[in-house]
Amino acid sequence: MNNHLFKLIWNRRKRNFVTSLGIFISFLVLFLVLVLIVKTMGNYVKPIGYETDDLWFITFDWIDHTEDEIKETLLLVNQALDMEPDIEEYAYSRAYIYSPMVMSATNLSYEDAALNCHIAWGDASLAEVLSIPLAQGVWFDQQTTPDLLEEPIVVTQMLVDDFFSDGIGVGKVLERGEDRFKIIGVIDEFRNGSKFSNSRRVIIRQMIHNASTFTDLGESMGLRILLKVDGSLDADNEMKLIKKLKAIASDWSFDVRELNSIKQSAALWTLVFPGILTIICIFMLVNVGLGLFGVIWYRTDRRKSEIGLRRALGAPAHKIYRQIIGEALVLTTFSLLWGSLFALQFPLLQVIPDIETSTYMKAYLLAGLIIYIITFFCALYPSRKATRIEPAMALHYE
Amino acid sequence: MISLKGIEKVYRTDKIETTALRNIDLEVAQGELVSVMGPSGCGKSTLLNIMGLLDKPTHGEVLIENALVNNYGDIRLAKLRNQKIGFIFQSFHLINDLSVVDNVELPLIYRLMPNKKRRELALAALERVGLSTRTRHFPNQLSGGQRQRVAIARAIVGNPEIILADEPTGNLDSVMGNEIMDILLMLNQEQGTTIVMVTHDEHLAIKTQRVIRLFDGAQVS
Ligand SMILES: Nc1ncnc2c1ncn2[C@@H]1O[C@H](COP(=O)(O)OP(=O)(O)OP(=O)(O)O)[C@@H](O)[C@H]1O
Numbered sequence: 061m062n063n064h065l066f067k068l069i070w071n072r073r074k075r076n077f078v079t080s081l082g083i084f085i086s087f088l089v090l091f092l093v094l095v096l097i098v099k100t101m102g103n104y105v106k107p108i109g110y111e112t113d114d115l116w117f118i119t120f121d122w123i124d125h126t127e128d129e130i131k132e133t134l135l136l137v138n139q140a141l142d143m144e145p146d147i148e149e150y151a152y153s154r155a156y157i158y159s160p161m162v163m164s165a166t167n168l169s170y171e172d173a174a175l176n177c178h179i180a181w182g183d184a185s186l187a188e189v190l191s192i193p194l195a196q197g198v199w200f201d202q203q204t205t206p207d208l209l210e211e212p213i214v215v216t217q218m219l220v221d222d223f224f225s226d227g228i229g230v231g232k233v234l235e236r237g238e239d240r241f242k243i244i245g246v247i248d249e250f251r252n253g254s255k256f257s258n259s260r261r262v263i264i265r266q267m268i269h270n271a272s273t274f275t276d277l278g279e280s281m282g283l284r285i286l287l288k289v290d291g292s293l294d295a296d297n298e299m300k301l302i303k304k305l306k307a308i309a310s311d312w313s314f315d316v317r318e319l320n321s322i323k324q325s326a327a328l329w330t331l332v333f334p335g336i337l338t339i340i341c342i343f344m345l346v347n348v349g350l351g352l353f354g355v356i357w358y359r360t361d362r363r364k365s366e367i368g369l370r371r372a373l374g375a376p377a378h379k380i381y382r383q384i385i386g387e388a389l390v391l392t393t394f395s396l397l398w399g400s401l402f403a404l405q406f407p408l409l410q411v412i413p414d415i416e417t418s419t420y421m422k423a424y425l426l427a428g429l430i431i432y433i434i435t436f437f438c439a440l441y442p443s444r445k446a447t448r449i450e451p452a453m454a455l456h457y458e
Numbered sequence: 459m460i461s462l463k464g465i466e467k468v469y470r471t472d473k474i475e476t477t478a479l480r481n482i483d484l485e486v487a488q489g490e491l492v493s494v495m496g497p498s499g500c501g502k503s504t505l506l507n508i509m510g511l512l513d514k515p516t517h518g519e520v521l522i523e524n525a526l527v528n529n530y531g532d533i534r535l536a537k538l539r540n541q542k543i544g545f546i547f548q549s550f551h552l553i554n555d556l557s558v559v560d561n562v563e564l565p566l567i568y569r570l571m572p573n574k575k576r577r578e579l580a581l582a583a584l585e586r587v588g589l590s591t592r593t594r595h596f597p598n599q600l601s602g603g604q605r606q607r608v609a610i611a612r613a614i615v616g617n618p619e620i621i622l623a624d625e626p627t628g629n630l631d632s633v634m635g636n637e638i639m640d641i642l643l644m645l646n647q648e649q650g651t652t653i654v655m656v657t658h659d660e661h662l663a664i665k666t667q668r669v670i671r672l673f674d675g676a677q678v679s
C-alpha cells in the first residue's frame with residue numbers, strides 16, 4: 061500500500077508540485093518565525109541578570125545648567141538620599157533597564173576579533189542595588205580611582221565567550237581606537253530590555269559621582285538613580301521625596317517611580333516584533349490550510365471514479381480514508397524533506413547571528429509537526445467524504 | 459453461485475422515483491457464461507451492480523455461494539468483491555496515472571501479499587491477455603482494445619470465480635470486440651470462471667450459454 065501511495069504521488073508529481081511548493085514555502089516561513097519565537101521564549105526562562113523588586117528610580121530633567129552646577133545639585137541630591145531612612149542604598153546608572161529601545165553600542169576589538177558590544181554605565185553600588193552576581197573578578201570599587209589609561213569595565217559572560225577562547229575575561233583588555241578597557245569582572249547576564257530580550261555582549265563602565273570626580277554627565281536622558289527601598293515606600297513617600305528634591309533644585313523636574321512599573325510595557329515592547337510575525341504567520345497558516353483543504357477536496361472530488369473503482373476492486377471504506385490522508389501526509393513528507401535541505405542551511409551557515417543549534421532544532425521539529433497537523437486536518441474531511449462515495453454511482457460518472 | 463430472489467431496485471431522488479428493477483429472480487450456476495440483454499435504461503447495469511455487491515437492492519435477497527450477503531458490513535462486502543468477483547466496464551476505468559502493470563496490480567493492493575508476488579501475478583495476467591509487451595505503458599498510450607485487455611487482466615489477476623462484464627465491447631469495433639469475447643470464452647472454458655456479461659450485440663450473445671433479457675426493469679426471458 062505504501063509503495064502504491066508513493067507511485068501514485070510520483071506519477072502525479074506535476075499536479076502535486078504546486079501543492080508541494082505551497083507546503084514547502086509555508087514550512088520555511090513557519091520555521092523562521094518559530095526560530096524567533098523559540099528564541100524569545102527561551103529568553104524568558106533564562107535569568108535576566110538582576111533583580112528589580114523593591115527598586116525605585118529617579119529621573120531628572122535639567123535645563124540650561126553648566127556641568128558644574130549639575131554636579132553640585134547632584135551632590136546635594138546624594139546628601140538628601142543618604143538622609144532618607146526608607147532608602148537602603150542607591151546607585152547611579154545609565155543602564156537602560158526595562159528600556160528595550162535604547163542602548164548605546166560600539167565595536168570593540170581584542171587581537172584580531174572585533175565585535176559589536178552594548179555599553180552601560182553604573183557606579184560602585186549598582187551591583188548591590190540590582191543584586192547582580194559576579195561570575196568572575198570584582199565589581200567597581202568606590203575607593204580606588206580608576207586607571208584612566210585602562211578603564212575598568214565589567215562585561216557579560218557572552219562577551220567573554222565570544223571574544224576569548226580560554227573563557228577567562230578578567231585581566232583582558234579590549235580596545236576601541238585609542239581607548240583601552242580592562243575587564244575586572246564578569247557577570248552572567250545583563251539583559252536590560254526585558255525577560256524576552258536576547259542575551260548581549262555588554263560592557264559596563266564605571267560612573268563616579270563624588271566631590272572630586274563626576275563621570276561625564278552628557279544629557280539627563282538615560283541617567284537614573286536607582287533606589288533600593290525597604291519595601292515601605294509608597295505613593296505618599298514618593299511625593300515627599302519629589303518635594304525634597306524640588307527643594308534642592310526648583311527648576312529641575314524629577315520623577316520617582318517603581319522600577320517594576322515599567323517592566324510590563326518593556327516586555328510588551330520586546331514582544332512587538334515576534335508578535336507581529338506570529339500574527340502574520342498564523343494568517344499565512346490559515347490561508348495555507350484553507351488552500352490545502354480546497355486542493356485536497358477538489359482533487360478527491362475529481363477522483364470520484366477512481367475511488368469508486370477502488371471500492372469495486374475490493375477496497376473497504378477505511379482504506380480509502382487512509383489512502384487520502386496517507387497521500388496528503390506523504391506529499392507533506394516530500395515537501396518537508398525538500399524544505400529541510402533549506403532549513404538546514406540556517407544553522408550550518410549561521411545565517412542569523414547568535415542563534416543556537418538547539419533553537420533551530422526545536423523550531424524545525426515544531427514547524428514540521430505543525431505542518432503535519434495542518435495537512436492531517438485538511439485531509440480529514442475530504443477523506444471522510446471520499447468514503448461515502450457509492451461505487452455504483454462513481455463508476456457511472458465517466 | 460449467484461442467486462437473486464425477489465430483487466427490486468428503486469432509485470429515489472428529490473422529486474422522482476425510478477424503479478430500475480422489479481421482481482427479479484435469477485440463478486447463475488458455477489461455470490456458466492450468461493449474457494444480459496435489453497434496451498438502454500432497462501436496468502442491466504443496475505442488475506450487474508447488485509450481483510457485484512456494488513449496490514444494494516431496495517428489496518430482495520442476494521446470495522453468493524448460498525450465503526446471504528444482504529446484511530454484510532462494508533469490510534466483508536469489500537473482501538467478497540476483492541476475492542470472488544472481477545469487474546470489467548464499458549469505459550475500462552483504468553487509472554491513467556498508473557502504468558499498465560500497476561493498474562493490473564490494483565485489486566492485489568487490497569490483499570496481504572509481498573510486492574514481488576503482486577508483480578508476478580500481474581505479469582502473468584497480462585501474459586494471458588496477450589499484453590506482456592506493454593506492461594510499462596500508460597493507459598493513454600494504448601488502443602481501446604488494449605485498454606480493455608488491461609481491464610480484463612485486472613479482473614482476472616486475483617483469480618476470481620465470477621467475472622461481471624458491463625458491455626465490455628461497447629466501446630470497441632467488432633474486430634476488437636471479438637478478441638475480447640474470445641478471451642472471455644477462453645476464461646470460461648479453461649478456468650471454469652462464471653461470467654455474466656451485459657451486451658447489446660446479438661452476435662456475441664449467441665456465443666454465450668444463456669441470454670437473460672430485461673425490459674423496463676423486469677426479466678422477460
Ligand atoms: N443513480 C441513479 N439515480 C437515479 N436513477 C438511476 C440511477 N442509476 C440508474 N438509474 C435509472 O435506472 C434505470 C436503469 O439504469 P441502468 O443504468 O441499469 O440501465 P442500463 O440497462 O444499464 O442502460 P444502458 O444500456 O444505457 O447502459 C434507468 O432508468 C436509469 O435512469
Ligand SMILES: [Mg+2]
Binds near residue numbers: 502504
Ligand atoms: Mg448500463
